[in-house]
Amino acid sequence: MIRENVQKLLAELPPGVLLVAAAKGRSPQEILEAIEAGVQIIGENYVQEAERAFAVIGRRAQWHMVGHLQKNKAKKAVAIFDMIETLDSVHLAHELEKHCARMNKVMPVLIEINSGREPQKSGVFPEDAEALIRTVAPLPHLKVVGLMTMGPRFGNPEEARPYFRETKSLFDYLRTLNIPNVEMQYLSMGMSNTYKIALEEGANIVRIGTKIFGERPEE
Numbered sequence: 549m550i551r552e553n554v555q556k557l558l559a560e561l562p563p564g565v566l567l568v569a570a571a572k573g574r575s576p577q578e579i580l581e582a583i584e585a586g587v588q589i590i591g592e593n594y595v596q597e598a599e600r601a602f603a604v605i606g607r608r609a610q611w612h613m614v615g616h617l618q619k620n621k622a623k624k625a626v627a628i629f630d631m632i633e634t635l636d637s638v639h640l641a642h643e644l645e646k647h648c649a650r651m652n653k654v655m656p657v658l659i660e661i662n663s664g665r666e667p668q669k670s671g672v673f674p675e676d677a678e679a680l681i682r683t684v685a686p687l688p689h690l691k692v693v694g695l696m697t698m699g700p701r702f703g704n705p706e707e708a709r710p711y712f713r714e715t716k717s718l719f720d721y722l723r724t725l726n727i728p729n730v731e732m733q734y735l736s737m738g739m740s741n742t743y744k745i746a747l748e749e750g751a752n753i754v755r756i757g758t759k760i761f762g763e764r765p766e767e
C-alpha cells in the first residue's frame with residue numbers, strides 16, 4: 549500500500565512541490581518502502597526516533613525535523629537533519645548555531661509560525677516572525693529559507709484555509725524585506741487532510757503521514 553500511496557501522491561503534486569513523508573511512529577522498514585517508491589525527504593518529530601531510523605537508512609533520503617526541537621537535542625539534531633522546519637526561538641537558534649559551527653555545517657531552517665495563536669502550541673505568532681528572523685539572519689551557520697505552519701486541527705479541512713492564507717501573506721511580506729542571508733523560498737503547510745487546500749494557498753512543501761503510511765496505531 550505504501551508504494552501505491554506514494555506514487556499516487558507524487559503524480560498528483562504540482563512540479564516544484566516537495567513531499568515530506570511524516571514518519572512518526574513508523575518503522576525503518578516502512579520508511580524504506582516509501583523511499584523505494586520515490587520519497588526523497590523524511591520528516592521526523594523526535595530526535596531519538598530519527599536517530600533509530602537514520603541508523604538504518606542514512607543518507608538514502610534527506611531528513612527534516614518537523615517536531616518541536618528541545619535545546620538539549622540540538623547537537624544530535626544537527627548531526628542528522630538537512631533542514632530544521634521548526635525554529636521558533638532565539639535560544640534554540642543560538643544552540644543550533646553553536647553546534648553547526650563546530651560541525652562546520654550551514655543548516656537551512658524554516659521559522660515555525662503558530663498561525664492559530666494557540667497557547668499550547670509551538671511556533672512564533674505571525675507578528676513576531678520578523679523580529680526572530682532579523683535575529684537569526686546574521687548567524688553564519690543558519691540560513692532562514694522560509695516558513696512552516698501546522699495550523700489548528702479541524703474536522704473540516706476547509707477551516708484551515710484562513711491560517712494557511714495568513715501564513716502565505718506573511719511569507720510574501722517577509723520576502724519583500726530582502727533581509728541579507730534570508731531566502732524566502734519554502735512554505736511548508738498541509739498534512740494528509742489539508743494538503744490540497746495548503747497547495748491552493750501557496751505551499752511548496754507538504755508533510756504527509758497517514759496518506760502514505762496509513763492510520764497511526766495510537767490514534
Ligand SMILES: *Cc1c(COP(=O)(O)O)cnc(C)c1O
Nearest residue numbers: 570614739740755756757758759
Ligand atoms: C504527523 C505530522 C504531519 C502529518 O500528519 P498526517 O495527518 O498523518 O498526514 C505533518 N506535520 C507534522 C509536524 C506532523 O507532526
